[in-house]
Amino acid sequence: xxxxxxxxxxxxxxxxxxxxxxxxxxxxxxxxxxxxxxxxxxxxxxxxxxxxxxxxxxxxxxxxxxxxxxxxxxxxxxxxxxxxxxxxxxxxxxxxxxxxxxxxxxxxxxxxxxxxxxxxxxxxxxxxxxxxxxxxxxxxxxxxxxxxxxxxxxxxxxxxxxxxxxxxxxxxxxxxxxxxxxxxxxxxxxxxxxxxxxxxxxxxxxxxxxxxxxxxxxxxxxxxxxxxxxxxxxxxxxxxxxxxxxxxxxxxxxxxxxxxxxxxxxxxxxxxxxxxxxxxxxxxxxxxxxxxxxxxxxxxxxxxxxxxxxxxxxxxxxxxxxxxxxxxxxxxxxxxxxxxxxxxxx
Amino acid sequence: xxxxxxxxxxxxxxxxxxxxxxxxxxxxxxxxxxxxxxxxxxxxxxxxxxxxxxxxxxxxxxxxxxxxxxxxxxxxxxxxxxxxxxxxxxxxxxxxxxxxxxxxxxxxxxxxxxxxxxxxxxxxxxxxxxxxxxxxxxxxxxxxxxxxxxxxxxxxxxxxxxxxxxxxxxxxxxxxxxxxxxxxxxxxxxxxxxxxxxxxxxxxxxxxxxxxxxxxxxxxxxxxxxxxxxxxxxxxxxxxxxxxxxxxxxxxxxxxxxx
Numbered sequence: 001x002x003x004x005x006x007x008x009x010x011x012x013x014x015x016x017x018x019x020x021x022x023x024x025x026x027x028x029x030x031x032x033x034x035x036x037x038x039x040x041x042x043x044x045x046x047x048x049x050x051x052x053x054x055x056x057x058x059x060x061x062x063x064x065x066x067x068x069x070x071x072x073x074x075x076x077x078x079x080x081x082x083x084x085x086x087x088x089x090x091x092x093x094x095x096x097x098x099x100x101x102x103x104x105x106x107x108x109x110x111x112x113x114x115x116x117x118x119x120x121x122x123x124x125x126x127x128x129x130x131x132x133x134x135x136x137x138x139x140x141x142x143x144x145x146x147x148x149x150x151x152x153x154x155x156x157x158x159x160x161x162x163x164x165x166x167x168x169x170x171x172x173x174x175x176x177x178x179x180x181x182x183x184x185x186x187x188x189x190x191x192x193x194x195x196x197x198x199x200x201x202x203x204x205x206x207x208x209x210x211x212x213x214x215x216x217x218x219x220x221x222x223x224x225x226x227x228x229x230x231x232x233x234x235x236x237x238x239x240x241x242x243x244x245x246x247x248x249x250x251x252x253x254x255x256x257x258x259x260x261x262x263x264x265x266x267x268x269x270x271x272x273x274x275x276x277x278x279x280x281x282x283x284x285x286x287x288x289x290x291x292x293x294x295x296x297x298x299x300x301x302x303x304x305x306x307x308x309x310x311x312x313x314x315x316x317x318x319x320x321x322x323x324x325x326x327x328x329x330x331x332x333x334x335x336x337x338x339x340x341x342x343x344x345x346x
Numbered sequence: 347x348x349x350x351x352x353x354x355x356x357x358x359x360x361x362x363x364x365x366x367x368x369x370x371x372x373x374x375x376x377x378x379x380x381x382x383x384x385x386x387x388x389x390x391x392x393x394x395x396x397x398x399x400x401x402x403x404x405x406x407x408x409x410x411x412x413x414x415x416x417x418x419x420x421x422x423x424x425x426x427x428x429x430x431x432x433x434x435x436x437x438x439x440x441x442x443x444x445x446x447x448x449x450x451x452x453x454x455x456x457x458x459x460x461x462x463x464x465x466x467x468x469x470x471x472x473x474x475x476x477x478x479x480x481x482x483x484x485x486x487x488x489x490x491x492x493x494x495x496x497x498x499x500x501x502x503x504x505x506x507x508x509x510x511x512x513x514x515x516x517x518x519x520x521x522x523x524x525x526x527x528x529x530x531x532x533x534x535x536x537x538x539x540x541x542x543x544x545x546x547x548x549x550x551x552x553x554x555x556x557x558x559x560x561x562x563x564x565x566x567x568x569x570x571x572x573x574x575x576x577x578x579x580x581x582x583x584x585x586x587x588x589x590x591x592x593x594x595x596x597x598x599x600x601x602x603x604x605x
Contacts, residue, residue, distance in 0.1 A: 038604050111604040200547065202493050211546030215536050218547050219497045243541075279501040282512060282539040289513060291501050296513060307513070 032118045040112050050112040057105035064097025188336045190222075190238040192317060197223035198242060198266070198327040201235075206326045212244040212264055215283045220266065222329070237337055239269040240317050241279060242327070243299055245286060251301045259318040261327065266317040267303045270338040271295055273310040288314075311340070388464030396465025399458055403439050412469055424535065425472020426463035431531035433459045435524075445515030446538060473534045480550055481526035486558030494548060495556050502540075506563045508575040512539055522564060526557045 039046040071090035077083050128136075149156055197206045201219040204226070212218065220240040228234045247263035260266075271278045271290040278297065280289035286300040295308030303314035315337050318330035353359065400412065407418030414420030421429075432438035436450040454462065463475060479485070496505070502518035504510050509520035516539050521529060530553055536542030548556065573580040 036603075040604070107600050111600075116604065201497050203552075208546075211544070213542055213544050215542040216544055216547060217498075217541035277501065280512060280518075281541050282516065283536055283541045284539055285513075287513060291510075294513075 032120075035118065038112065038116065047113070050108070054105050054109045054113070057101050057108060059101070061098050061101025061105065064094050064099075064101055068094025068098060184341070187338075187341055190332055190337060191225070191228060191234045192222055192238055192240075192329045192332045194329065194331050195322065196329045197322070198240065198319065198329070199223045199225075201239065207242065208325045209261055209264060209321050209327055210325065212242070214244050214246055214263065216244050217281050217283075218242040219269070219279070237270070239277065240266045241269045241281070241288070242266045242319075243281065245300060249286065249300050253302055256302070256316060256318075258320075259316055259330070261319055261321060264319065264327070265299065266319045266329075267297075267299065267314040268317065268333060268337040270314075271310055272305075272312040272314060272339060273308070275338045278314065388460070388467070392461045392464040393468045395458075396461035396463070396468075399454070399462050400465050403453075404462075407440075412466060421466050421469065423470035423472045424466060426467040426475045427473040427531040428535040428537070429463040429466045430459060430475045431528055431535060431537055433462055435528055437537075446517065449519065473531075476527060476530045476534075476550075480554065481530045481557055482554065483526055483558040483561040486551075486554035486556070488555070488559045488562045490552065491555035491557070491559030494552055495559050498543060498548065499556070504575065506575050507560050510576075521560055524560075526561065529557050529560060530554075 040050045041047075068091060071087065071094055075083070075087045075090050077087045198218075198220045199206050199222070201221040204221070204223070206223060207218055207220070218241075220242045221235055222238050225231050225235055225238070242264065243266075244264045250260065250263060250265065252260065267288075269277050269279060271292065273290065273293055273295050276290050276292035278288055278290040278295070280291055281287075281299070282289070286298060287306065288297040288299050288303065289295070290297075290308065290310065293309050295310035296306050297303040297310070297314055298306050303316065305311065305313060315333040315335050317333055319327055320330050322328045400408075401410065404412070404418075404421075407415060408421050409415045409418070412421040429438075432447075433454055434452055434456075436452040437447045439453055440447050441450065452459070466472075467474070495503075495507075499507075502510055502512065503521055504518075507521035510518050512518060518540070524532075532540060533543040533548060533553055533556070534545070543553075545553075573584060
């Protein structure tokens with residue numbers, strides 16, 4: 001109370017009360033607006049015209065249905081995209097006119113030909129009368145007493161177990177369908193290792209350093225991808241974008257000296273935001289865009305984020321050439337690829 | 347034949363047979379090998395005419411010897427393919443500077459374009475204009491082309507080549523009206539923002555497969571109007587504006603009193 005007492009604020013002035021005599025105590029029910037006769041009520045010709053309009057609408061429906069049946073039997077999908085298109089289009093138009101005609105005709109009939117006198121229905125109270133409520137409570141109590149749930153302990157136990165176990169039939173498949181592999185450490189590694197050749201996606205041809213001209217972009221998968229147990233799973237983690245820049249444009253961080261080869265640089269193609277394939281490369285600006293949310297990475301400067309929702313640079317794959325001149329990986333990525341997960345390092 | 351058969355054990359016979367085999371193979375190769383050069387080799391006259399056109403129309407930005415200035419890059423070594431792409435699509439000569447050089451009706455006819463290309467090609471070796479056979483869609487495999495297009499091109503140019511946006515006003519143009527030759531040249535030379543897809547990355551046969559896939563998309567529309575084939579954005583807009591607009595209109599009509 002002391003806090004309240006020490007307040008200098010006068011609460012009584014917060015609400016301004018108007019005591020005007022111009023406002024009535026209660027508004028009276030204005031009742032229905034005056035009834036206006038429609039044209040079809042006053043003019044027999046308008047009435048006849050409305051009737052004709054309804055008939056025409058029903059006729060449109062009849063024509064639509066007949067058109068649907070004709071299209072069903074004459075325009076059959078024959079395996080080419082255009083025949084499927086024509087069949088879908090004609091069936092859809094037939095259905096549209098068939099149903100729309102009936103709907104419009106029914107509403108138009110009700111609005112223009114049936115009487116439109118206003119009617120009132122009083123609302124009744126939602127709460128049931130007292131005796132009905134008392135009777136309902138009595139019925140429940142009688143049922144509880146009759147089942148003797150208080151005395152028959154084993155029955156109560158059986159019922160509770162059945163009710164408690166049933167939700168498992170929904171929960172277990174839900175959790176089980178998330179995936180069979182709960183080994184989180186697989187998210188930290190890809191199939192790249194020392195000496196794995198860089199090959200072209202999807203043909204699998206190995207790439208020589210001399211194959212890349214300046215401004216070239218190669219979409220890369222690791223050699224031997226198709227021989228792994230689950231190529232799609234491995235590809236989803238291991239895809240790489242190989243780009244050759246003018247070495248003078250390239251800014252190389254001191255801890256990444258020797259990760260690129262003569263201006264050829266390799267970055268993970270998986271966006272660090274939510275994992276879309278980042279592949280829109282602008283040759284002139286060296287910017288790499290993600291098609292999903294427009295995260296933009298600067299390829300010339302360590303694939304750092306220059307725009308968009310991504311938080312981290314794309315992981316870089318250290319590369320070199322082997323004795324035959326083919327590009328190979330020096331090791332796996334030095335950090336997990338793709339979006340963050342709960343046990344991501346760094 | 348008897349005389350030949352009698353001499354087949356002669357000690358010079360292997361040498362003679364080898365020479366004959368080499369001659370036959372070489373002759374056949376020379377006769378049948380695909381020619382990578384343009385159908386008609388450019389003559390000195392073409393190069394001279396191209397040089398004059400270049401001086402009159404291009405040298406302001408690209409320099410009198412095509413060595414480049416502050417306003418335009420050097421053209422030494424870009425090859426005839428790059429010139430044919432830029433000039434035949436009307437991108438060059440450029441009308442106004444902007445985020446991207448845009449295509450417009452070409453300024454030069456086919457002969458003048460070929461002369462310009464011959465002149466620029468004479469300045470330094472570069473990719474040549476592909477032959478009609480190299481870009482013939484009927485000789486490419488659409489399925490392989492689709493796999494290649496999906497991996498290398500679809501993220502910018504859209505899954506069916508309808509084009510798409512890049513950053514800061516730049517865009518990947520739609521490919522529906524690009525000629526097979528222009529598509530081939532774009533892959534080979536990497537104009538503007540587009541990366542280069544040289545013949546070691548996408549081989550000439552694979553380039554023809556990509557062209558076959560793109561040309562097949564033109565006659566393969568699955569709807570009467572594909573709304574630009576951009577997917578959920580344009581289709582969603584139509585569904586919201588037309589579909590939901592119609593439903594609201596129906597609701598208003600049902601609720602309104604008849605006049």
